[in-house]
Amino acid sequence: MITITDIAINHATIRKQADMTRFIELCVERDIKTISIWGDEVDRVGERTVLPVLQEIGLRVLGYNRLGPFEPKFLDRTRMELERAARFGADHVMVFTGGIPGGQRDLATLRRQHEDCIGKLRDEAASFGVTLALEPLHPMLFGDRTTLASLSRANDLCDALGEGVGIVIDVHHVWWDERLEAEVARAGAARRIVGFHVNDWLLPTKHLLRDRGMMGDGIIDLAAIERMVRRAGYGGPIEVEIFSDDWDSRAPETVLDIAIERCLAIF
Amino acid sequence: MITITDIAINHATIRKQADMTRFIELCVERDIKTISIWGDEVDRVGERTVLPVLQEIGLRVLGYNRLGPFEPKFLDRTRMELERAARFGADHVMVFTGGIPGGQRDLATLRRQHEDCIGKLRDEAASFGVTLALEPLHPMLFGDRTTLASLSRANDLCDALGEGVGIVIDVHHVWWDERLEAEVARAGAARRIVGFHVNDWLLPTKHLLRDRGMMGDGIIDLAAIERMVRRAGYGGPIEVEIFSDDWDSRAPETVLDIAIERCLAIF
Numbered sequence: 099m100i101t102i103t104d105i106a107i108n109h110a111t112i113r114k115q116a117d118m119t120r121f122i123e124l125c126v127e128r129d130i131k132t133i134s135i136w137g138d139e140v141d142r143v144g145e146r147t148v149l150p151v152l153q154e155i156g157l158r159v160l161g162y163n164r165l166g167p168f169e170p171k172f173l174d175r176t177r178m179e180l181e182r183a184a185r186f187g188a189d190h191v192m193v194f195t196g197g198i199p200g201g202q203r204d205l206a207t208l209r210r211q212h213e214d215c216i217g218k219l220r221d222e223a224a225s226f227g228v229t230l231a232l233e234p235l236h237p238m239l240f241g242d243r244t245t246l247a248s249l250s251r252a253n254d255l256c257d258a259l260g261e262g263v264g265i266v267i268d269v270h271h272v273w274w275d276e277r278l279e280a281e282v283a284r285a286g287a288a289r290r291i292v293g294f295h296v297n298d299w300l301l302p303t304k305h306l307l308r309d310r311g312m313m314g315d316g317i318i319d320l321a322a323i324e325r326m327v328r329r330a331g332y333g334g335p336i337e338v339e340i341f342s343d344d345w346d347s348r349a350p351e352t353v354l355d356i357a358i359e360r361c362l363a364i365f
Numbered sequence: 366m367i368t369i370t371d372i373a374i375n376h377a378t379i380r381k382q383a384d385m386t387r388f389i390e391l392c393v394e395r396d397i398k399t400i401s402i403w404g405d406e407v408d409r410v411g412e413r414t415v416l417p418v419l420q421e422i423g424l425r426v427l428g429y430n431r432l433g434p435f436e437p438k439f440l441d442r443t444r445m446e447l448e449r450a451a452r453f454g455a456d457h458v459m460v461f462t463g464g465i466p467g468g469q470r471d472l473a474t475l476r477r478q479h480e481d482c483i484g485k486l487r488d489e490a491a492s493f494g495v496t497l498a499l500e501p502l503h504p505m506l507f508g509d510r511t512t513l514a515s516l517s518r519a520n521d522l523c524d525a526l527g528e529g530v531g532i533v534i535d536v537h538h539v540w541w542d543e544r545l546e547a548e549v550a551r552a553g554a555a556r557r558i559v560g561f562h563v564n565d566w567l568l569p570t571k572h573l574l575r576d577r578g579m580m581g582d583g584i585i586d587l588a589a590i591e592r593m594v595r596r597a598g599y600g601g602p603i604e605v606e607i608f609s610d611d612w613d614s615r616a617p618e619t620v621l622d623i624a625i626e627r628c629l630a631i632f
Contacts, residue, residue, distance in 0.1 A: 197568070203586035209543070238505035240541035241584050242568050251543050274507035276476070276518050301464070301509050303573055317508050319470035 100336065100365045105358060106132035106160050108295070108339035109139055112350040118143045119151070124354055126155055132335045134161035134293075135186065137179055149185060160335060161231065161266065161293055162188035167196020167243075168215050176219060180226045189334075190231040190264060190292045193219060197242045205245070212245045217259055224262045231292050232256065233266040238306050248272075249281040256290050264292035267327060268339065270310055273299060273318045279326055286330020294327050295339045296320060296361070308343045313360040320364050336365055367603065367632045372625060373399035373427050375562070375606035376406055379617040385410045386418070391621055393422055399602045401428035401560075402453065404446055416452060427602060428498065428533065428560055429455035434463020434510075435482050443486060447493045456601075457498040457531060457559045460486060464509045472512070479512045484526055491529045498559050499523065500533040505573050515539075516548040523557050531559035534594060535606065537577055540566060540585045546593055553597020561594050562606045563587060563628070575610045580627040591632050603632055 107130055109121050116124060118139045125133055140148060152159070162183035165176055183191045195212045202208055216232070223230050234252045235244040246252060249272050252265050265285050272278055285291050298316030303309050313320055324336065338357045345353050374397055376388050383391060385406045392400055407415060419426070429450035432443055450458045462479045469475055483499070490497050501519045502511040513519060516539050519532050532552050539545055552558050565583030570576050580587055591603065605624045612620050 198584055203584060203589070205586065236504065237541045238503065238570070238573070241566060242570070247541055248543065274504045274514055276515065299508060303505070303509070306505070306570060306573065317465055317470060319472065322470070 100362065102129050102358065102362070103131050104335055104365075105130060105361050106134060106335035106337040107354065107357070108134040108161065108337055109136055110163075111338055111340045111345070111357065112353050113139060114346040115348075115350040115353075118148050120350070122148070122151060122155070122157060124350055125157065128354055128358060130157075130358075132158045132160050132337075134163065134337055134339070135159055135188075136163045137182065140182065145182065145185075152186070159186045159188045160190070160337060162186060162191045164192040164194045165219055165230070166194035168212055169196060169199070172196075173215075176222060180223055180228050183228050184226045188228070190229045190266070191223060192266065193230050193232050194243075195245045197240075197244060209245050213255055213258075216255065216263070220259055220262045229292060230263045231266045232263060233268060233295075234271055236271040242306075248277075249275065249285065250277055253281055253284050253288070256285075256288065264290040266293035266295060267291060268295035268297075269318050269320060269323050270295070270297050270299060273323065278323070282323075282326045282330050286327070286332060289331065291327060291330060291332040291334075293334065293337055294324070294332055295337045296324075297338070297340045305343070308341050310340050310342050312340060312345065312356060313338070313364055324365050336361055367629065369396050369625065369629070370398050371602055371632075372397060372628050373401060373602035373604040374621065374624070375401040375428065375604055376403055377430075378605055378607045378612070378624065379620050380406060381613040382615075382617040382620075385415050387617070389415070389418060389422070389424060391617055392424065395621055395625060397424075397625075399425045399427050399604075401430065401604055401606070402426055402455075403430045404449065407449065412449065412452075419453070426453045426455045427457070427604060429453060429458045431459040431461045432486055432497070433461035435479055436463060436466070439463075440482075443489060447490055447495050450495050451493045455495070457496045457533070458490060459533065460497050460499055461510075462512045464507075464511060476512050480522055480525075483522065483530070487526055487529045496559060497530045498533045499530060500535060500562075501538055503538040509573075515544075516542065516552065517544055520548055520551050520555070520557075523552075523555065531557040533560035533562060534558060535562035535564075536585050536587060536590050537562070537564050537566060540590060545590070549590075549593045549597050553594070553599060556598065558594060558597060558599040558601075560601065560604055561591070561599055562604045563591075564605070564607045572610070575608050577607050577609050579607060579609075579612065579623060580605070580631055587631050603628055
């Protein structure tokens with residue numbers, strides 16, 4: 099049984115309806131203590147507006163989005179993003195490799211390039227005292243959005259990199275994998291699970307990116323995966339992250355109320 | 366370098382525009398020697414109409430679709446499908462587990478049930494001298510269409526079952542997997558690769574089921590995967606199987622001509 103303090107809300111869940119200032123208000127009204135944030139949303143309202151508010155309220159920032167995609171124009175922003183993540187006191191900074199650059203089809207080389215890049219980002223992040231978080235995405239996003247599409251690969255990468263990099267487990271991306279339980283245990287044994295994102299897999303799923311379900315509306319055994327993550331030693335919040343045209347069309351108050359209600363019922 | 370005799374066409378590629386009789390005509394006009402067929406398409410034109418035609422022409426049937434989904438009303442048809450596949454001289458019969466029955470969320474149990482079912486189907490198929498083919502589907506189809514979504518798992522299952530069951534490798538389902546090369550080699554070493562399906566992964570992919578690309582229009586390194594499959598010892602045809610609303614809207618002659626041209630250029 100969890101309580102409201104175990105729930106974190108990722109701004110992406112209601113970013114279409116609520117800017118960061120409104121997002122913070124809505125979370126505070128519901129006694130949410132932890133949020134995950136997006137750099138571009140900070141820009142929209144201005145860091146000087148929003149950072150003091152967060153600090154005054156004492157809302158904790160769990161995940162900061164994000165480093166990447168691994169293209170020159172985004173990599174140029176790395177230092178700025180890391181410094182800002184540190185100012186916000188983020189627990190971890192999400193790494194987003196992006197997909198396959200036009201024309202490149204040699205996946206082995208591309209994976210190696212992206213992994214080298216993660217290593218460099220890790221070194222840079224360490225100098226700011228910031229932990230990176232790798233999030234393996236669903237294989238349907240491989241090529242378009244990521245080159246890291248399994249928890250197993252994320253574990254391999256963390257093994258190779260050592261300190262300063264953890265893993266975020268999002269149920270939408272990994273629920274189907276027959277290796278899930280073993281790889282969650284492996285990540286837990288290495289104490290590298292830094293986040294646990296929840297949503298659901300709808301039947302049918304109508305869009306590869308923007309049709310995630312509200313917890314309980316799909317077919318993922320969410321309680322079972324939470325138990326796996328807990329058994330593996332994860333003690334952090336359960337973070338709600340839903341990308342959905344359907345939920346984007348509803349009032350943000352409704353989305354948050356239902357998300358919280360579902361979390362309290364399921365976990 | 367392949368020639369036209371190395372190319373097989375799966376009827377699904379043009380089934381919306383051409384019934385089985387027309388499909389056969391179109392293949393014969395293009396000197397295609399091998400096709401894969403669907404039981405429901407046989408029903409549409411009548412087995413007594415189409416089987417003698419196939420036999421007279423000498424077109425070879427590679428894959429017969431299909432056994433499953435694993436629901437009572439389909440499993441009741443198993444014997445009929447196997448007998449018919451044998452009459453058509455099919456090289457292998459595709460196994461299609463189907464997704465997660467309503468309400469069932471315990472994946473470990475479901476996987477076990479489906480694997481038990483495959484074992485029984487294998488025994489039944491053996492009595493008709495028919496080889497089954499497991500086709501791991503893309504993880505985005507897990508739950509909706511399958512409970513078998515990795516080549517690794519298909520190999521495990523074949524190891525457990527022994528004779529009478531092979532694997533079809535479809536690039537669309539497995540191209541993203543970092544284990545691909547190792548698992549293709551493993552399947553080849555066990556001499557269980559019975560088919561190789563080609564199409565492409567489009568960026569963006571707009572639909573989970575019906576937006577496969579024509580070879581060359583997407584981002585899969587098709588030539589590299591063909592080399593993997595050949596190195597693993599597969600000597601059979603390259604089978605074109607495209608499910609696509611886009612290609613379904615074009616003349617079947619055009620679809621076949623382009624598919625053949627692309628295969629000859631790429632492989």
